[in-house]
Amino acid sequence: MRLQLDIRCSKHSIPRALVSSGNLSYKIRLASQRVSTRLQPFLRWAGGKRRLVNRLLSHLPEDYLRRRYIEPFIGAGSVYFALQPETAVISDANGHLMSCYEHVRAAPEHVYACLMEHVERNSDHHYYSTRQAYNNDGPSAERAARFIYLNNTCFNGIFRVNTRGQFNVPYGWKASPVFPTLEQLKLASSVMRKAEIKTATFEDSVAIAEPNDFFYLDPPYPPLNGTAYFTHYTADRFGEQDQRRLAESVKEVDRRSAMFLMTNADTPLIRELYSDYSITGISVTRFITCKAHKHRVDEVVITNYPTNARVTT
Ligand SMILES: C[S@@+](CC[C@H](N)C(=O)[O-])C[C@H]1O[C@@H](n2cnc3c(N)ncnc32)[C@H](O)[C@@H]1O
Missing domain, CATH: 1.10.1020.10 (Adenine-specific Methyltransferase, Domain 2)
Structure with missing residues (x-):
């Protein structure tokens, strides 16, 4: 049994101890952090971040618990249900x-x-x-x-x-x-009793941005070259023009002094659109439906604040 103890503490990342053993993972938040029961999403969803949550936690801003949490592409809500924020707006088209x-x-x-x-x-x-x-x-x-x-x-x-x-x-x-x-x-x-629930496009959700907000954005990804790793909505309904419009909306979030974290595919287009922000590459294991096996794909975490998170692949 492999036991790993990883303690991180920096100005911009969350201080905490993370002890993991095999498939078990215990999140121990230190005194300043709220301790919450980890809640898994109750739906299966294409592009869901269920398996990425632990790694994303280390990219969150230190004060995210004091901010209004807004997630415009909620899907199965892997990150939202894990964080259980006190004030939130969750939406999806x-x-x-x-x-x-x-x-x-x-x-x-x-x-x-x-x-x-x-x-x-x-x-x-x-x-x-x-x-x-x-x-x-x-x-x-x-x-x-x-x-x-x-x-x-x-x-x-x-x-x-x-x-x-x-x-x-x-x-x-x-x-x-x-x-x-x-x-x-x-x-x-x-958890959802503390949230506003809306059917909305990302433009409408982003339009409410205020300085004390934290946005987590997980849009449908553009197709990756050489793989068929995308679902119908990425192919039919969220193409390059949508990614470009999203980038403009995200810039507005930044102009309004709100904080954001986005996960997206690691492609030249995404790196170009967000070149003004902090971009961290991460390697993720995904199940490729049509090939019926697991595959490593490259994704990025984009933030408009510095993160000192250690990158693990
Ligand atoms: C990658 S999934 C989000 C997965 C989620 N983070 C999770 O862990 O389950 C992207 C979501 O974006 C939604 N979506 C697609 N186009 C949209 C748009 N224009 N505005 C808002 N949501 C949209 C889809 O319905 C889908 O639920």
Whole structure:
């Protein structure tokens, strides 16, 4: 068993001790830091940062807990649920996703009870009838449970809709799909009670920037040369022009004296767009769906403040 003790303390990074052993990782915050139970996202999401959270923590500004937390590309919220900020605005352009969050926040027990009915009946037949019901429904706690069930049993956790806006991902045939526990939904609900939840494009979310804000931005990545590592929305809906518009919005965040941290793909375009800021390269292991194996890819952490975080690959 390998035991690693890594203690870091600098002006711009968070002082803490991080002890890791195999797959276990304990985060111990020192006296000035709030101790919180680590909360995993309850959805699967393309480009989710679940496995990157520990490494991103060391890039956060020292005073992030005193700032309003704003995450305009929330997805499954890996970083948000790990940090559990006291004041937050979480948003995404995906209205299905944000509606699910609103209902989990309002009634986690009811959503869980509905979810368990699907879990007990899980099969390809049940999946397709639930998908049809989901597409014919208006927003409700029952529909949020359907969303969570479909998300955890569909092919690769992909979210994709047809031209009529109907969810059309096929059944995933997962041997043992993992579903959220009641405790997980209740904790997620209590965290989100301290947040404003919005369906919004990044432009609208960035427009509220004030000096005391901290933004975490995790946009869909541009495709990397030589790999098919991107999902439908990066290919169809978040191209180079979107990345350029995002860079302009992020500059406005900086002009308003708010702090930001962005994760993005390490490409010449991204490095050019953010050349005025601090850029740290990180190497990340990702599961490449079409090749069905793991692959190392290069990503960047971009901040408008200095970070002394040690880069681990
Ligand atoms: C890489 S994912 C975020 C993953 C998230 N950090 C996590 O850990 O799960 C990018 C998100 O951006 C959203 N998105 C795409 N275009 C957008 C836009 N124009 N404005 C806001 N959100 C957008 C997608 O719906 C998706 O949820």
